[in-house]
Amino acid sequence: MNRRAFIKIGTLVFAVGVGCRSEKSREHSSSYAITIDSNRSIGHLARNSFLHSVSEEIKTDVLVVGAGIAGMAAACSLQHREVIVCDLNPRLGGTSGAVTIGNQQFSQGAYYDMSYPGYYGSDGLKLLESLKVITYNKTLDRWDFIEKQHLISLTAEERCYRNGGLDASVLMDSELKQNFLDLLRPYSGKMVLPSSEIGLDSIRLDHLTFSEYLNKYLPVNSDFMEAIDYQMMDDYGGKSDQVSALAGIHYYRCRPYYQKPEPEILSPTEGNYYFINKMVNQLSLEQIKLDSLVVGMEKLKQGWGVDVWEVANDRKVRYKCNNVIYAGQKHLLKYLHPESYKTFSDVKYAPWIVINIELQGESIDNDFWQNDYLSTNAQFLGFVNSRAQTKEGNRVLTAYYCYPDIYHHMVQDLENGAREIVEQTIGFINTYFKKDLEPFIKHVYVKLLGHAMPVPVPRYLSKKRQLEQNGLSFAGADTGRLPLMFDALDSGIQAAKRI
Ligand SMILES: Cc1cc2nc3c(=O)[nH]c(=O)nc-3n(C[C@H](O)[C@H](O)[C@H](O)COP(=O)(O)OP(=O)(O)OC[C@H]3O[C@@H](n4cnc5c(N)ncnc54)[C@H](O)[C@@H]3O)c2cc1C
Structure with missing residues (x-):
């Protein structure tokens, strides 16, 4: 795919940047500054680290690589052992990360979860219960959230911009929608989370795409497929002709999106960083090493030797440990531990861009939380706006883009050319609100x-x-799980059990 085609999709301009993981602020020709958070040169650092010798050896029992949901869940499950967690970023959370604006954390990735039906896996539920996140609701046989102040009101949940107007939801009520939900109803109870517990009788659904499945059983039309594609992209990073029928059916039959009574939706200001905050409280500060990029893993006669590049100190240290839990993205295994890479070489990753727009002095009268956006730019998935996203009267809107997997390098290359996509995003949001928000923008934060x-x-x-x-155990949503908080959480717990 060439750049011209990519620019056509996103109307973007590129400039190639250099350097390590970077966070840059620059003044825009308008009055707002743009801060870009990217780690595009990590692969380069990992490849070149062999040029440096080890400055110090550190012993620990277990080393966890990656402080996303999976790595943190693994560390929390191993509190009886000596554990250290390393992450290449200066902040925890991975794709459930947050940006700090003023003294408040705002979601910069995953931003919500729903109350958990009783059929969800007990290990994940137990961990969330021990973190005091959920409590069992006997009447509804589901696990509800304890901190009700973070729940989104049902009447302010969603609006969908389409064809110049606003609809109540992406998948509008229709006879076709009813037939679709009826078609999937027999799968209730079979589509469980964690996805590793889905029964073998449903596995054949993993051999065809969701669009092949739907075309076989329903007289679908283009409007309906556009809505389904949007929802698949929003949760799975691929359209219905890319994701499996198993994943598609799971979306509609596992999580209680279309069930009564409506589920609780938890979406704190910091999004799913909320779960990271809860888990970090279980660990001590000394256990967490940030700015620490794992650059190599080697099986020793006894245990493992793991080389870590300390970005802030510009030095390489070696951890000697009995076990490693690798909860980082698996494409990096090519450099870190090539023997393991083949297990994950089939994994395709969707690149995302998250843009936080801090407004000042403008009150937005529309208070819908999730604002979907269906347009000819299929990569722009809308924005989150809610009372929860307010800091001292200032609103932060969080916009999302998702790209096909072949674009990951191009998304990282936006490090020096993000202005165009910021302006494009503001244009989409202006169209949605039918007013110009640009004069009210104070600062924009872009995460690649x-x-x-x-x-x-x-x-x-x-x-x-x-x-x-x-003794090397793998965790993460990308271990054959769905890209969901609960699956990532469970993958960390199971990785800890295996060692
Ligand atoms: C934009 C976006 C929105 C989402 N929204 C939702 C949502 O609302 N609800 C939901 O349930 N799910 C959502 N998801 C999915 C959810 O975020 C993920 O499934 C989950 O957070 C994945 O966690 P993880 O620990 O598996 O991986 P990651 O979050 O990718 O964490 C991996 C960590 O490993 C670190 N790492 C990688 N390599 C190395 C290395 N060599 N050395 C050191 N550290 C390393 C990374 O820096 C990162 O912190 C969303 C995902 C995205 C991208």
């Missing part, structure tokens, strides 16, 4: 996530993977 989300393409969920070998 080159390998953000594993896309559940056919055979991704059902592929047999070796998730533990010689």
